[in-house]
Amino acid sequence: MGMKKHFTLKQEIPLDDRWDVIIVGGGPAGCTAAISAAREGVKTLLIEATGALGGMGTNGLVPAWCPFSDKERVIYGGLAQKIMESLKSTMPHVPKDAVDWVPIDPEQLKTLYDDMVTGSGASVLFDTMLSSVETDDKGLVTGIVVTNKSGLCAYQAKVYVDCTGDGDLAVGAGAGYEKGGDNGELQPASHCFMISNVDDYGYQCGPWLHGSNPDSPIHQIANSDKYPLIRDTHICSNFVGPGTVGFNAGHLWDVDSTDPINLSRALMEGRKLAREMRDGLAEYFPEAFANSYLSQTATLMGIRETRRIMGDYVITAEDYMARRSFEDEICR
Incomplete structure (x- = not known):
C-alpha cells in the first residue's frame, strides 16, 4: 500500500479569541515584544515551542552576549540592557562594568525571562508549536492553529508578531522570502x-x-x-x-x-x-x-542563516556600508 501524498483533517478545534497581541517565538525578540505589548495594557500571549523562554541564550547555550558597546559607549539600551545587567548581577565572577562578551548562565536567564514576561502581565504557553496560519482574501492573518498536549487549537488576535527565527508565521501567511546564496548554500551552523x-x-x-x-x-x-x-x-x-x-x-x-x-x-x-x-x-x-x-x-541548533522575509524594502550591502537610516526604523 503506497504512502498517501495528502491527508485531509475533518475536525472542529477549539478557538481562543480573547487576545489583542499574539507573539509566536519566545526568544529574546519574542520576550521583549511580549513585555512591551503587555506594559501597554493589551492582552498578550507569548507562544513558545520549547519548555523555556530565551531561545539561543537558554536552550541554545550560546555562552556570551555579543558586545553591547562600540568600545566607547553602550549602544543597546532599553530592555536589552536591562536583561543583560539583571543577569550579570546574578553572576559574581563577572565584573560589574563588563558590557562586551558577558557570559550567560542559561538557567539564571530562563527564570529571569519568566519573571520579566509574566511580571509585565503577558501570558506564556510552553511546548506549543505553530501548525498553520489562516488568512483572508487580502492576505491578512485571521488566525493561527497551534498544537500541544491538548491537541490542535486555534487562536485569534488583533495583532500577530513573528519571532520564530525562521519566519514561520510570515511564510505561513504567504510572505515571500529568500534563503541562502545564489546557489542555495547556507552559512554553517554550530551546536553549543x-x-x-x-x-x-x-x-x-x-x-x-x-x-x-x-x-x-x-x-x-x-x-x-x-x-x-x-x-x-x-x-x-x-x-x-x-x-x-x-x-x-x-x-x-x-x-x-x-x-x-x-x-x-x-x-x-x-x-x-x-x-x-x-x-x-x-x-x-x-x-x-x-x-x-x-x-x-544545546537543545536548539545554532543557526546563522535561514529564511529572509522579503518586505516592502530589502536592505542592501550598500545601505549597510553607508550606515543609512530610515524613517520607520525601530532600532539602530
Whole structure:
C-alpha cells in the first residue's frame, strides 16, 4: 500500500479569541515584544515551542552576549540592557562594568525571562508549536492553529508578531522570502555545549582558545586527524560558572533549519562533535580539561542563516556600508 501524498483533517478545534497581541517565538525578540505589548495594557500571549523562554541564550547555550558597546559607549539600551545587567548581577565572577562578551548562565536567564514576561502581565504557553496560519482574501492573518498536549487549537488576535527565527508565521501567511546564496548554500551552523569540572586556574592561565591565537590547542586538535568532525578552528568559550565553560565551537555544514529531517541529523552530529571537542581539549590542554566532562549540549541548533522575509524594502550591502537610516526604523 503506497504512502498517501495528502491527508485531509475533518475536525472542529477549539478557538481562543480573547487576545489583542499574539507573539509566536519566545526568544529574546519574542520576550521583549511580549513585555512591551503587555506594559501597554493589551492582552498578550507569548507562544513558545520549547519548555523555556530565551531561545539561543537558554536552550541554545550560546555562552556570551555579543558586545553591547562600540568600545566607547553602550549602544543597546532599553530592555536589552536591562536583561543583560539583571543577569550579570546574578553572576559574581563577572565584573560589574563588563558590557562586551558577558557570559550567560542559561538557567539564571530562563527564570529571569519568566519573571520579566509574566511580571509585565503577558501570558506564556510552553511546548506549543505553530501548525498553520489562516488568512483572508487580502492576505491578512485571521488566525493561527497551534498544537500541544491538548491537541490542535486555534487562536485569534488583533495583532500577530513573528519571532520564530525562521519566519514561520510570515511564510505561513504567504510572505515571500529568500534563503541562502545564489546557489542555495547556507552559512554553517554550530551546536553549543558546556564542559564542566574544568580547572579554573588552568583555563584562565593557559592559552586563549580562540582560533586567531596561533598557540591555541584548537590547531592541534583540528590537524590531528583524530577528531573527524572538527574540520576547522572555530572556537569561542566563556566561563559561565565555577568549573564550567560554555562553548560556541565547531561548524556543521549543509544544515537547513526549515527541514526537520536535515535538522534532526545535524543535532545528532552536533552532540558527537561536542564530545570530540571535549576529548581533544583533554588531550591537548590537560592543564584545564584533563578531568573535565561534557555536561550539556544545546537543545536548539545554532543557526546563522535561514529564511529572509522579503518586505516592502530589502536592505542592501550598500545601505549597510553607508550606515543609512530610515524613517520607520525601530532600532539602530
